[in-house]
Amino acid sequence: MSALEGSLRPAIARGLRLQYESAQGRHVLLYPEGMVQMNQVAAAILERCDGVRTLDAIVQELETLSGETNLAPDIHGFIGAALAQRWLEGEGGMRLELPERAAVSPVAAGSPAARPLGLPLWLLLEVTYRCPLHCVFCYNPTEFARTAEELSTAAWRRVLREARALGAVQLGLSGGEPLARADLEELVAEAHGLGFYINLITSGVGMTEARMRALKAAGLDHIQLSFQDSSREMNDFLSSTRTFELKSRVAGWIRAHGYPMVLNVVLHRHNIEHVAEILAMAERLGAEYVELANTQYYGWAWLNRAELLPSRAQLEHAERVTQEFRARVGNRTRVYFVVPDYFEKRPKPCMNGLGSVFLAIAPDGTAMPCHAARMLPNLALPNVEHAGLREIWYESAAFNRFRGEGWMKEPCASCPERGRDFGGCRCQAYLLTGDPDNADPVCELSPHHHLVSEAVARAEAAVAGGAPRAREHALIFRDHRTSIPVTTTADAIIAK
Ligand code: SF4
Ligand code: FES
Numbered sequence: 001m002s003a004l005e006g007s008l009r010p011a012i013a014r015g016l017r018l019q020y021e022s023a024q025g026r027h028v029l030l031y032p033e034g035m036v037q038m039n040q041v042a043a044a045i046l047e048r049c050d051g052v053r054t055l056d057a058i059v060q061e062l063e064t065l066s067g068e069t070n071l072a073p074d075i076h077g078f079i080g081a082a083l084a085q086r087w088l089e090g091e092g093g094m095r096l097e098l099p100e101r102a103a104v105s106p107v108a109a110g111s112p113a114a115r116p117l118g119l120p121l122w123l124l125l126e127v128t129y130r131c132p133l134h135c136v137f138c139y140n141p142t143e144f145a146r147t148a149e150e151l152s153t154a155a156w157r158r159v160l161r162e163a164r165a166l167g168a169v170q171l172g173l174s175g176g177e178p179l180a181r182a183d184l185e186e187l188v189a190e191a192h193g194l195g196f197y198i199n200l201i202t203s204g205v206g207m208t209e210a211r212m213r214a215l216k217a218a219g220l221d222h223i224q225l226s227f228q229d230s231s232r233e234m235n236d237f238l239s240s241t242r243t244f245e246l247k248s249r250v251a252g253w254i255r256a257h258g259y260p261m262v263l264n265v266v267l268h269r270h271n272i273e274h275v276a277e278i279l280a281m282a283e284r285l286g287a288e289y290v291e292l293a294n295t296q297y298y299g300w301a302w303l304n305r306a307e308l309l310p311s312r313a314q315l316e317h318a319e320r321v322t323q324e325f326r327a328r329v330g331n332r333t334r335v336y337f338v339v340p341d342y343f344e345k346r347p348k349p350c351m352n353g354l355g356s357v358f359l360a361i362a363p364d365g366t367a368m369p370c371h372a373a374r375m376l377p378n379l380a381l382p383n384v385e386h387a388g389l390r391e392i393w394y395e396s397a398a399f400n401r402f403r404g405e406g407w408m409k410e411p412c413a414s415c416p417e418r419g420r421d422f423g424g425c426r427c428q429a430y431l432l433t434g435d436p437d438n439a440d441p442v443c444e445l446s447p448h449h450h451l452v453s454e455a456v457a458r459a460e461a462a463v464a465g466g467a468p469r470a471r472e473h474a475l476i477f478r479d480h481r482t483s484i485p486v487t488t489t490a491d492a493i494i495a496k
Pocket of ligand 2: 298350351354370371372373424425426427428
């Protein structure tokens with residue numbers, strides 16, 4: 001029995017978009033970094049949820065169209081479920097809530113060997129490594145200063161066209177700081193014209209109200225704004241810039257221009273005890289969604305791991321504070337808490353398996369099955385300047401390297417969980433063990449799991465041994481001068 005009123009005028013929630021994807025042969029509902037595939041009936045209902053038609057009118061229209069009667073219970077049921085999922089909002093101000101970011105992929109999991117080769121649905125363009133910030137946890141390669149020139153506007157536009165022709169639909173624009181590209185508006189306009197759902201991942205530095213207006217006019221769908229901490233002092237210290245006030249202004253413009261207010265804060269030992277203040281700041285800024293993402297240890301974060309990894313007590317405290325906040329604030333500000341995988345027993349299904357749905361392009365045109373893949377050994381990464389995206393995705397050795405199960409070693413090769421987590425993260429396996437074919441050492445079944453538990457034990461000792469800020473002098477800030485080749489040998493890892 002539905003409790004919905006026939007006079008309700010449902011509409012697709014702000015920030016979401018329904019569109020037909022010919023590459024998938026169906027309608028999809030798009031939201032930042034994800035999508036829901038719709039069958040024909042669901043799409044027919046959602047297409048009519050325009051905020052003008054009433055629920056009664058939608059039922060009547062679909063009954064006339066199909067020649068069937070008594071469709072009301074099914075349609076009411078579907079719309080009720082869609083409202084609960086926050087795909088729809090109803091007249092009277094039901095608020096947008098973004099679906100929680102799950103896997104980047106809507107493709108069903110299963111044995112990687114059995115999975116048909118998917119489309120590169122999720123395209124990440126790292127349009128520049130330039131960035132006015134110097135974050136100690138940046139995932140960009142530590143040797144970024146040595147990479148070649150950035151692609152031209154024309155080359156990026158060609159990449160967008162080729163990716164869309166391959167079926168890519170989600171587009172992330174990141175960096176570095178993507179606003180450092182003066183042609184960002186032009187790239188957004190091209191992507192919008194092609195039908196991408198476009199998410200800008202930014203520190204806010206480089207944004208002005210005029211640029212915000214221009215990006216909106218060009219068709220930007222969504223903005224994710226990062227903060228380093230809740231206070232000016234710590235935000236500015238951790239980014240090695242004076243940007244706190246600017247970010248607060250940008251947050252205001254995001255709201256003023258009708259975007260959902262989405263904040264991202266990377267957590268680590270030096271700010272994880274400020275989660276209550278960070279959430280209070282998010283509430284003050286009117287955030288609808290906050291991602292508290294514990295640091296993932298690649299790039300600069302890897303160099304700084306010994307100084308950034310929190311203790312279990314710090315982590316548990318942060319989780320408790322987050323739960324209390326959720327209980328108090330409810331759906332007004334939704335919080336997504338990403339646990340650091342060093343504290344897990346099983347690894348994350350990183351990238352849903354390399355070469356499955358994710359395609360990243362570095363500023364110099366290097367195409368990668370994962371944004372950190374540049375570090376992986378003997379992976380001849382292709383470049384969009386020398387090959388088409390179709391060839392890169394389907395035929396290049398780099399993108400085929402970790403497809404299927406052939407590359408897996410024991411214990412993954414015979415593990416019943418390999419179809420769920422694909423052996424975890426290849427980059428983490430390489431950084432920790434020196435071999436990307438190994439099981440991700442986060443996994444308790446990995447013979448290298450001790451490398452993770454020892455790092456956690458060292459973090460426990462460091463936190464217990466003094467105030468978290470006692471060793472800040474040891475942090476290495478992301479900078480052209482300190483940009484050095486990443487060290488990956490097991491010896492160096494243990495030395496940390
Ligand atoms: Fe996953 Fe490999 Fe661990 Fe099995 S052994 S749970 S496949 S990482
Ligand atoms: Fe590269 Fe996980 S970050 S595979």
